[in-house]
Amino acid sequence: MASHWVLALEQSQNLEVTQGSIAATATALKNGADLRLFMDAHTYEETLYFQQTYAGEGDAFAGLMTHHHSYVHRESLTDEPYFSLFKYDVSGSFSLLKWMLDNRVFDDSQAYPYGVYRWYVYDRWRVVYEHDAEGNCLTGDLDALKESIREGRSLKVGVKQLFGIQDDDPSGPQHISFFNIMQPLIKNGNAGANCDFILSSAPCWPFSWEDGLTLGVVWPWTSGEMTCNLVKPGHLPFRRTTVRRAMQWLVAEDA
Template sequence: MSNWNTVLELDSERRVTGGDPQALCDAVSRGGDLRIMTQFIYNEHIDPKSSDDSAVNEVSDFRVTYVIDGRWVAGIMNLRMPIANESDFGPRPSMSYFMYNQDGQQAIARLHLDGETPADHSVIAAEAFDSMPKNHIQAHLDADTNAPIVNFIWDFEVYRFIVCDNWEEVYAHTADGQTVRGSLQALREAFLEGREIKVGLRGICRDLAEPGTPAPDHEMFVHTGPGYDWVSQGLFSAGAQPTVRVRPTIPMVYASGGWDFGWLMPRTDGHVSRWLGNPYTLQFTKSEDRCDIRWFVR
């Protein structure tokens, strides 16, 4: 039996036709994984010059998720390279950091990895978007940089938000390591059984807020990879999968200078080591933070 269930569905005008936005928010807040199914017409989305008007179904994995102000969900594809069509990748090596909001509003940050000058950003060029009548650009920014971004709405035939809500929260603590729920021992035991681990990091993007404006309450959820039980120190830490940090807003959008990418290493005393990349220069900087953290296992 599948552990994946549709909790929210929107039509092409982004009206709710099934499920409930609150059910989506509740599931993601419990650590639930998010996939989104969309449907589009081939010659409306892939190749406007084609005579092929058949439907294409896409299901994508959003392994970085956000809950903003306890009531709004957005997800980011953190592992995707550009797909041109059924036969090939896109023209340049890059990351396709697509971001979807619970109301169907979308965005993409294109992080180029080839070190070339930003002379050709045809993957998300404004004229390419304009040639597709079901695409509605809200903002096209940083086009002449290594990391162009577009905020937009694509009128997919359907949006289906599917979650796997089978994570168990075993430990929650404050930014200074004070236990809120569960126990470090429960986390350790699950880790030694080989179970998967996921973290919820509260306030991890507050430094990306507009100057002079406090960031809204937010929590980022991301899977971890390697974990470490530091027995003599009484600590546990884990390396998170690659993540994308975005200025927390409702809805979530990309803004010039309002996002970055990289790796995080949370620890059970609230400490978070950060190794973050500047998307415009590809230069990396190490830094530290402290967060309220929740640890999930399955």
């Protein structure tokens, strides 16, 4: 059976592009494409499934793992699992913050010379509705989005200027961040969604967790409002706030 996943970019250990292009991958992510990354780590091979993507100006893009759970810490098994919050881009370095269940955190970000990097995309999404930060329609049809919810279709949302929401600072480079929806709903004339965990860093590019990291539980709405419960890992409790952002609502063409 043929795979829907397309090899958009391959990089060698020294980060040379050996197949595809960075620009084409970035364009696919700006359209909301799903992203995966295969890497050869010499003693093992792995593919990372990203729950969130970042697409910025020019060729800027990154994949984020928002709720990866791990059992090994610095080559030793842990008594309990913990959260690993990852960011990968084409630089050859990755950001990794480990958040233990006892609220300790460890920054294990590093550069690692993987044998190969293969970036796969699944470009299956169509914008069904787009609005500005005040909820004014830009393109699409809100009723069509509501009907997609009623039909059980697969949806995702892209939030513009997501990075910086912890301070409600939309001043950084233009970007859009897409993340998965767990529970779409219709209420008071609007569509909204309970989403997977999301990650936000400083409003800059390039960024790393050294620039700051916030984990969020968010409810975006087609009114432009997004209810955010935010926390800096290791610094509970969560803090609730509401911001306004422009958004794109996408429906999968195949599900």
